[in-house]
Amino acid sequence: MGTPALTLHGVGKSFGAVRALHDVDVTVESGTVHCVLGENGAGKSTLCNLVFGGYPADTGRIELGGKAFRPDSPAAAMRAGVAMVHQHFSLVTTMTVAENLLLTQHGLRLRRADLTNRLDEIAHRYRLRIDLDQQVATMPVGARQKVEIVKALLRDPALILLDEPTGVLDPAEIDALIDTCRAIAADGKAVVLVTHKLGEVARVADAATVLRRGTVAGGGPLPETTISELLTAMVGREATDLDPTVAATIGLDPGEPAQILTAPGPVTSVATDPTTSPAAGEHRTTGRRRGETVITHESNQPAAVLTVDRVTVHRADGSIALDEASLAVRPGEIVGIAGVEGNGQSELVAVLAGGTPVRAGTVALAGADITTANPATRTSLGLGVVPEDRHRDGMVADMTLAENLFLGSLGRFRRFGLLDKQAMGRAAQAELDRFDVRAAGPWVPMGSLSGGNQQKVVLARELSSANLRCLVAAQPTRGLDIGAVDFVLTQLRQAAARGCGVLVVSSEVPELLALCDRIFVAYRGELAGPVETTDSDAAQQISELMMGVAA
Numbered sequence: 001m002g003t004p005a006l007t008l009h010g011v012g013k014s015f016g017a018v019r020a021l022h023d024v025d026v027t028v029e030s031g032t033v034h035c036v037l038g039e040n041g042a043g044k045s046t047l048c049n050l051v052f053g054g055y056p057a058d059t060g061r062i063e064l065g066g067k068a069f070r071p072d073s074p075a076a077a078m079r080a081g082v083a084m085v086h087q088h089f090s091l092v093t094t095m096t097v098a099e100n101l102l103l104t105q106h107g108l109r110l111r112r113a114d115l116t117n118r119l120d121e122i123a124h125r126y127r128l129r130i131d132l133d134q135q136v137a138t139m140p141v142g143a144r145q146k147v148e149i150v151k152a153l154l155r156d157p158a159l160i161l162l163d164e165p166t167g168v169l170d171p172a173e174i175d176a177l178i179d180t181c182r183a184i185a186a187d188g189k190a191v192v193l194v195t196h197k198l199g200e201v202a203r204v205a206d207a208a209t210v211l212r213r214g215t216v217a218g219g220g221p222l223p224e225t226t227i228s229e230l231l232t233a234m235v236g237r238e239a240t241d242l243d244p245t246v247a248a249t250i251g252l253d254p255g256e257p258a259q260i261l262t263a264p265g266p267v268t269s270v271a272t273d274p275t276t277s278p279a280a281g282e283h284r285t286t287g288r289r290r291g292e293t294v295i296t297h298e299s300n301q302p303a304a305v306l307t308v309d310r311v312t313v314h315r316a317d318g319s320i321a322l323d324e325a326s327l328a329v330r331p332g333e334i335v336g337i338a339g340v341e342g343n344g345q346s347e348l349v350a351v352l353a354g355g356t357p358v359r360a361g362t363v364a365l366a367g368a369d370i371t372t373a374n375p376a377t378r379t380s381l382g383l384g385v386v387p388e389d390r391h392r393d394g395m396v397a398d399m400t401l402a403e404n405l406f407l408g409s410l411g412r413f414r415r416f417g418l419l420d421k422q423a424m425g426r427a428a429q430a431e432l433d434r435f436d437v438r439a440a441g442p443w444v445p446m447g448s449l450s451g452g453n454q455q456k457v458v459l460a461r462e463l464s465s466a467n468l469r470c471l472v473a474a475q476p477t478r479g480l481d482i483g484a485v486d487f488v489l490t491q492l493r494q495a496a497a498r499g500c501g502v503l504v505v506s507s508e509v510p511e512l513l514a515l516c517d518r519i520f521v522a523y524r525g526e527l528a529g530p531v532e533t534t535d536s537d538a539a540q541q542i543s544e545l546m547m548g549v550a551a
């Protein structure tokens, strides 16, 4: 091995009383993909930000290519050959891709002709092709992510830090990103990839480091270091303890915890247990672990709590996002929507949240027409919505955790017209404890939390609403660590067991198969299906519907 691309020696970083990193040693070799793993709040982003010049380390030293490295800003890090793709997008949405790439290069002056040449080279070397003239606002998240990566590669960095880039990607996009990471490493560069998904690690990593509460808890070169060892280091327990749905979500085969699904996506095998599942057509379960709880007979169905009736939505450019989409969610059931991203799922969630008007059709909640109702009215009628982009649509970074949790229900804490801050703080702390949010208290700003912990706060708010009748959760486990995934899935099951209708939009088909009673497939704006998850060939049916093969 030559000189490592990056070395951290005894690095430590605290934010006030929070010790984000402590005595961390990491070595990243050139020409390799090095995965950084760990639970939410473990210190992964902090590590990336230190190397990218976001803030200085309190202790220890960093070497880049064998030389002492103390970047005092991201611009300095970039000049030294480090690039970073952040957890949250930094593109200006009102501009085109070309404008973004030309304007945001920190002193790197490119002309359009140079840019086109560089992009051709990048497309050829790393299999990353982007459309320069597209308006960023109209692009799906996966396409934006590609632009962020291209932006990072434009300077030809020796080290590229990818802070959980796959959190927003669907399985096909993750495959493409993995190919890109391998191509970047094959080109002699070092890639640091932050992820929660062990399935990805097994497919892409040459080495891994596991962080746990700010210290190195395990890792080493792969495959000498096994995935089971990494998992144990991450969570402190054996893979065999995992809930099968959680295992599926992080890319592990639920039947064989130590084995990795080699082709995640629609046709992976989360088998329905024939001994616990009712026969198709006879009756269906309303309980949360299929086959485990209450069973109702088809003839005795309760009225739907959420009805979407022939809803049509057009995008800003006039194209059809939703085309007469219909579905119903009954109390106590979990309905899934699968599909490759960009097939209308995001628009459906936006319609349900009250953020996008419909061209035609209606939406009803417990019999009340809410097609044109504003978000506050929907909340008061018992609709909870966990948006896909929780950072953009679900929170206010400058406000405290308590405010983010109770913004819509401050009336609960008013006494004689005054806000009882103590009661609000206590209630907020109880929610933070319940959801295991790692934070210094209820009055810290939301923006100071790790990405995964911010997500937990948004989920806590939507799940704790007193009169919740229907919960719409878009990609509810994205960006969450194993413990949090387990917790969220349990919460969704419990909400349904209490009689709430639950609609889950996810690109993780194994997760949907293990969680839902019925699954619709979004395809070109239409909702095909539903597929009963008790059908033995449910995975195959979904896979075909996702490819546009009529059921």
Ligand SMILES: Nc1ncnc2c1ncn2[C@@H]1O[C@H](COP(=O)(O)OP(=O)(O)OP(=O)(O)O)[C@@H](O)[C@H]1O
Pocket: 015, 018, 019, 020, 038, 039, 040, 041, 042, 043, 044, 045, 046, 047, 438, 439, 448, 449, 450, 451, 452, 453, 479
């Ligand atoms: N700017 C900041 N101010 C205060 N605390 C911070 C700041 N940045 C990070 N922290 C704290 O440091 C700890 C580590 O956070 P970090 O974002 O590095 O975790 P992470 O491993 O990336 O988590 P996630 O998977 O949730 O993104 C957390 O407790 C977080 O609240």
